[in-house]
Amino acid sequence: MKNNLFRKFLAVFLTGTLLGAVGCKDYDDDINDLKGQIDDLKGKIELKADASALSSLQQKLEGINFDDFVKDAELNKMVKDLGYQTAEDVKALIPEGMSTQDVKNIFDAQIKALDTWGEIESNIGKAVKEYLAGSEYTAVQQTQIINTILGQIDPTAKEIKTAIKNLLGAEFGTQMNQYMTTDDFRGSLDEAAAELLKKENGKLAAGIAEMISSEGFLEQAGLKEKFDNYDAAIKSLRSDVDALIAQIQSLVYVPEALDGQVAMAAYKVGNTELEKGIATLTYRVTPAKALDAVAAIYAKNPACLSMVSEKVIATRAAEPAPAPVAVTGFQAGENGKFSVTIAADKETMDALADNNKSVALALSIQSQTKAPAEDGEEEAVSGVTNDVLSDFAGVIYSNTAKEVTFALYKDGEVYNDETIMMPFNSTVAESKATLLKDVELKASLDGDNFLSLDEVSNILGQRVSVSAYKAKVTYTDPSDAAVTGDAINKFILKSVTDKLSWNDKLATVEFRAEAKSSDVKSKAVFAHTWTMAVTGKATTATVNNQTTYQIANQKGTTIDFGKLNKEWTYQFVNEGGNTTEVAPAINADVFGEVAMTLGGKLPAGVTVIDILSETPVKKITDAKGKDVTASVDVAFEPFVGQIANGTKVTLPAGKYAWGNTYTVEYVYTHENIDYTLTGTIEFGAIPQHVELSIEQTIGYNDITKTISWADLYKKVAAGYFKDAAEFASAATTSSKDASASNMRYTDAEDENGELIPQNNPDGTYIEVNAAKGIEAQIVSGDIKAAGNIFVQTYERETWYGQKIKATVTTTVELPAYELNYNTQYVIDESGKKTVILAGKVNDSFVWAWDNADLPAYFNIVTPTGATPVEISYEKVSVDGKNEAGKNDVTAKYAAIDGDKLDWTNATRDYVDLKAIIKIKGTNIQVGAKELRVRIQTPIATLAQTKGIETKYVANEETEINLFENLDFIDANGKKWIEYDSKAKVWKAVVVNGDDTAYEVFKATSGNTASAGITFEVLKAENSDKSETKLDLLEVNDNKLVYKNNSALLQLDFTVTLKATFTYQYGSKTTQTITVTVKH
Structure with missing residues (x-):
């Protein structure tokens, strides 16, 4: 939608201005006509046709109703709809209790309006520049045309933009500080406003385009093609970046040092210091696959990657502020990592350092670059306006300049001093050599990574080049004596070294005439010097290299012994009982007679025996191309007779390695002719691990x-x-x-x-x-x-x-031992596996129980053939803790005594324990079960069968026997309170002469008379529910006494009591003993 808006704006300007310039004689006329044509549009933008070129078009333009093109009222309404408010408007709203979000919405909307006009200007400028790209105008002229067009944009729009800036920056500074809690004021073009502009511009553009087509000044299809191409390019770029931004999950800075700071350095070439500080930062993008998209987008439009910078305080006395930093290079790595090179103005960095400041940097990937600044406006260099932003990294800046280093490269490798050996039998034409051909001069900022001069120039922001290239030559004859003076003009070698230009004109050397064998070892040594320049000015930096051109022996035919192979076998390496030398000697019998192939004919009278009798210059390389002549040795001995040009091949012990292939190049010199003996020997690898x-x-x-x-x-x-x-x-x-x-x-x-x-x-x-x-x-x-x-x-x-x-x-995997409960003894009680130790009154008239037999409570199943197990027991209950695990000093549990239990000091009638089985003689546990062992509660029932009633008698103390109607029965069903029908009284059962339940069950409460039961009055109330005085009631043993025996009893009353029988391991209680006294 935005692209359509800008396209239609551009149609207005181009069709009404640039076409009017067609046919004009010079540039000044073009500008004058342009200014004259862009004058007024019914108070906004109106186009006047050039009378000499567009007179007929002007007449038709007058018939168009331009009033529909963004009238003042519509424009003001549109901006109002965007949220534009005057200072008075907003100030009037704030006292009415606006929320923070309400105030933020006002500013957000105004920012959107500001962005609308900023984008219009920016994109019109870009579109006009695109249109002028193929014109005859220079870059300076094109810029002037663009500025002229932009200068004619609706003055009302400029006023609104200025008003918004003032409103946000000056008049509302206080309100912003008070209500804004975030600096995120980003917004997008308001849909309603954009639609309005699109509609009105569409009408205007359609009318103009139709008329221009009819006049023939510019075909509509041609203009459409240019706009479509422009739109497609912008759409593609934005689509690519938007897709990338949607894909990126994180963009983080990867520090090289523990402190996480970036080292930025100044650089120099010789004694010339460069203007920029340079640093390299590494980032990681996730997912890693997004890196390909980042690289592609940077290649398409480097401006999509930029640095957001903030000045940071080096001392607390300093103030933070923004500073400009530019991305100058991009290098993709692996696993989502990539590096960017950045440049900052050295003077700015020096000034920052002088004021105790530095810079913090974050990498931004954004779908739209910011609009160019208007005249008089300061370009924004900081702030989060991007779509993806990395974390910030602090910069350590050093103004001590580092040297830019230089090196020569050829075929991707460092090019060192070279020696050219030219056979003496070469023709003059064949002997000519151009020195340093295909050699490239590269530069490095770190001394390790070398780039082209263009790449380094881009990083540094200044052109680094070669100011001058010179070559100085010296000559020596075959005896190594210097050749000087007039002798140089007669010397067998001649060179051209004057008026050299790097990469355009290079030094050459050749034979002056046909050479002879006596000229062998004649040579010319060239000393090359490059003087480096910065921005076209020479520096003190130089690069040096040397080329030696020497006349060499005639190159004879090659002698190829082919490819020999020796596989590893233990029989071979162990021959003779060898157990020390990994690479035994290779004697002549291993390869036998090796046939050799000649690459050409030998001179008359020369045989292979003659050649191999010379001492060779040896060169042996391994499979990786490494020269291993010092550690590998091969000897060749010709067979007598040379019927088949055969040779014997031997290698000394330890002079080769298994699993390698060696290329042999031995040069034998015979009668000033060099013969090269070549071939390969492959040794099989030792057995794999x-x-x-x-x-x-x-x-x-x-x-x-x-x-x-x-x-x-x-x-x-x-x-x-x-x-x-x-x-x-x-x-x-x-x-x-x-x-x-x-x-x-x-x-x-x-x-x-x-x-x-x-x-x-x-x-x-x-x-x-x-x-x-x-x-x-x-x-x-x-x-x-x-x-x-x-x-x-x-x-x-x-x-x-x-x-x-x-x-x-x-x-x-231990055998499947089983530890099971013996169900003859073990029951489920309240969710626990429990054994109850039954009790009875023994012959001594004391309640007792059989001791535990812990092994009897479990069954053990041992697999056939498995090692037997042993069973042991651990106490789970903890003294001093109750069943819920809370502290209770009265809680003491039975102790484990072997496979029995000791209840001597216990205060609880149960104990929790664990049975464990372990393999006999070890600590290896193969089973465990928990169990509760509980003593049977001696008293099964303590309850009143019905309430007691008695008649109040005046002047007599009222005494009630609390045993009446009381069931007190032990676990075996024996009653310990009974009614004596003869005496007509309820009394405790006595055994062993005078023992009651108190002695039999070892009660810790009550006494013999009360059979160990204690009674406690809980409450007393009259029949009308009013309370009776408790101080008139008293419990003596098993008797309840009512003392008020001198007065009349006005109302019946009922007393409720609690009865408790307490023994060593617990107690039995009932709270429903009732006694009613009637008046």
């Missing part, structure tokens, strides 16, 4: 496991060993290193484990058994619990370099 892992399970028992040599041999590829026996012999003959470890882990979650020392043969170990293989043993004594995991590892490196590793993992 052998690794074998097995897993097993055990119960509680010893176990020995052997990994046989035959099993290990199966892991070795064929061809290395004759059979498993030879492999076993090779593995056990000697070793460079061997280690064994026995780790025990509690379970699969244990990450640390415990090392068990090797104990061969009686304990746990893993070791080589020369006859059998690798043997691993575990003894049951090292098993600590079910689920233990033993990892036994043996590693060995043989004398010839093969590694053997065996791992045995053993998991302990």
Whole structure:
């Protein structure tokens, strides 16, 4: 929608102004006509056609109703709708109790209005520039045209923009501080306002475009194509960035130092200091796959990546403020990491440092770059206006300039001094060489990473280039004597080194005439010097290099011995009982007679014997191209007769390595001709490392496991060993290193484990058994619990370099022992497994119970063949704690005495315990059950069968026997209170002469007379529910006495009592004993 709006704005300007300039004679006329055409539009924007070029068009324009194009009233209404308020409007609202959000909405809406006009100006400027890109105007002229057009934008819009700025910045500073709790004032173009502009501009643009088409000044299709291309480019870019922003989950700075700060440095080239401070920051984007999109967007439009900067206080006396920093380079890495290079003005950074300030930086990825600043306005360089923002990183700035270093590169490698060897039999044309061809001069800011001069210039913000390139040449003859003076003009070598220009004109050297063998070793040495420049001005920095051009022997034919191959076998390396030299000598019999192929004809009278009789210049490289001449040696000896140009090939012991391929280039010089003997020798690799892992399970028992040599041999590829026996012999003959470890882990979650020392043969170990293989043993004594995991590892490196590793993992799975309750004794009581110890009155007339028989309460099932178990008991109940686990000093529980219980000091009639079974002789638990053992409660019933009633008699003390109607029955059904029909009285049952329940059940309350029962008056009330005085009631043993015996009793009253029988381990209570006294 926004793009359409800008496109239609542009249509107005371009069709009414730039077309009018067609045919004008010079630039001044263009500008004058432009100013004249953009004059007024019914108080806003109106176009006047150039009389000389658009007279007919002007007449048709006069017929258009431009009043519909954003009239003052509509414009004011639109801005009002956006939320624009005058200072008086807002001040009038605040006293009415507006909320913070209400005030924020006003400012947000005004910011949206401000953004609307800012974007209009910015995008019109960009669109006009795009249109002028293919014109004949210079960049300066194009800028002037754009500024002229922008200067004609609706003055009312400018006034609104200024008013909004003033309102936000000056008049409402106090209100902003009071009501704004966030600095996030970002907004987007208001839909209603945009639709209004789109509608009116659409009418105007359509009319103008139609008329222009009819006049033939500009085809509508051509203009549409340019606008569509512009729209598509902007849409594509915004779409790409919007998609990226939606994808990015986080963008974080990755510090290089522990303090997290960025090092920014100044740089110099020679004695010339550069204007920018430079730093590199690394970031990580998640998900990592978003990095490709970041790189693509930066390549398409680098402006989408920018730095948000804030000055930060270096001392508390300083004040923070924004500072400009630019992104000058981008480098993608791996795993979502990438680096950006940034540049900041050195003078600014120096000034910051002088004022105890520095800069904090954050990377911004945004879909729209900010609009250019208007004349007289300061460009914003700080603030969060982006869509994705990283965290901030502080900058450490050093104004001590670092040297920019330079180096030469060719084919991606550092180019060092070069020696060119030119065979003397080369023609003059063949001898000519252009020095430093395809060599590139690069620069580095850190001395390690070198970039092109253009790339470094972009990073530094200044052009770094070559100011001058020179080459100075010196000559020497075959005897190494200097050639000087007039002799230079007659010397066999001549060069061109005057008026050189880097990369345009380079130094050359060639034969002055056809050379002879006597000219061999004549040479010219060129000293190259580059003087570096900054922004076109020479510096003191120079780069130096040297090229040596030497006449060499004639290049003769090549002699190729092809490719030789020697596979590794144990039989070969062990020949003669060798167990020390990994690379035994290669004698002539190994490869036999090796045929050689000549690349061309040999000179008459010259044989291979003659050539190989010379002492060669040797060069041997390995498979990676590394020169290994110092450590590898190959000798070639020709066969007599040379019928087939054969040779013997030998290598000394230790002068090669298995698993490598060597390229041989031996140069033999015979009669000033160099012959190159070449070919490759490939040595097979030693056997690959052998690794074998097995897993097993055990119960509680010893176990020995052997990994046989035959099993290990199966892991070795064929061809290395004759059979498993030879492999076993090779593995056990000697070793460079061997280690064994026995780790025990509690379970699969244990990450640390415990090392068990090797104990061969009686304990746990893993070791080589020369006859059998690798043997691993575990003894049951090292098993600590079910689920233990033993990892036994043996590693060995043989004398010839093969590694053997065996791992045995053993998991302990103990037999399924069972510990069950004996249901003959154990019941469920209140959710607990419980054994009740039955009681009775014994022959001594005392309540007693049989002691516990703990083993009888459990059944143990031991699997067939498993080690027996032992049962033990632990007390679960804790003295001093009640059943709920709370502190209770009176709580004491029976003690465990072997497989019995000791109740001597107990105050509770139960105890909770745990039965545990462990493998006999170990601490390995294989089962556990909890159990409650409870003494049977001696008193089963303490309850009144019905209330007691008695008649009040005046002048007599009223006494009531509380035993009346009281059931007091023990666990076996015996009543301990009964009615004596002869005496017609309720009384305690007596045994053993005079013992009542008090003695029999060892009561800790009451007395013999009360049978151990205590009675307590709870309340007394009259029949009309009024209270009776309790001080007239008294309990003596089992008697309730009412003392008021001299007065008349006006109302019946009822007394409620509590009866309690307390013994050593508990008590029995009832609270419903009632006695009614009637008047």
